[in-house]
Amino acid sequence: MKDTSHKRHIAKAVTWRLVGTLDTILLSWIISGNPLTGLKIGFAEITTKMFLYYLHERVWYKVDMEESNKRHLFKTITWRIVGTIDTMTLAWLISGDPMVGLKVGFSEVLTKMVLYYLHEKAWYKINFGLDNRKMKNK
Known part of the structure; x- marks a missing residue:
């Protein structure tokens, strides 16, 4: 089976990154007080987060755990x-202020x-991208 x-x-990864980037831009702007800093941090994350998210999905695809709220x-x-x-890390590097990095990171949690x-x-x-799904807990 393919x-x-x-x-x-x-x-x-793409849909999550859209949601996540908007959240990051807004929070970074509020915390730094600078809309340009918010945009820079948000857009820098696009590449790093899409790559990291894809890897995270691949790992979890191989995890043998029942589909449930616990798994989510x-x-x-x-x-x-x-x-x-x-x-x-990105907020610190872009803003030049480690406190901005910490505040943005922790507010996003x-x-x-x-x-x-x-x-x-x-x-x-x-069901997009699944040949046949085992629907245990709907």
């Missing part, structure tokens, strides 16, 4: 750890976890 999950993971929660937590480290969880729940209902 593995079509790559298409799915790419589509998920664990994926949310592991992704948020990776994403927060990336955001803090809550907003991104909620947004990511909702994104995962929405994608769970979509």
Whole structure:
């Protein structure tokens, strides 16, 4: 059977990055007080986060864990750890201020976890990129 999950993971990476970038731009702008800094941080993340998200999806595709809210929660937590480290690093480098990096990174923890969880729940209902899904817990 052909593995079509790559298409799915790419589509998920793109849709999540759109949501995540808008959140990062807004939070970075508010915290730094500079809309240009917010845009720079948000757009710098596009490349790093899409790559990291794709890798995260590939790892979780291989994890043998029952499809459930528990799985979505664990994926949310592991992704948020990776994403927060990336955001803090980029915000620090772009703003030149480590406190901006820390503030942006930590403020995103809550907003991104909620947004990511909702994104995962929405994608769970979509069969795009799956040849045949085992629908255990709908």
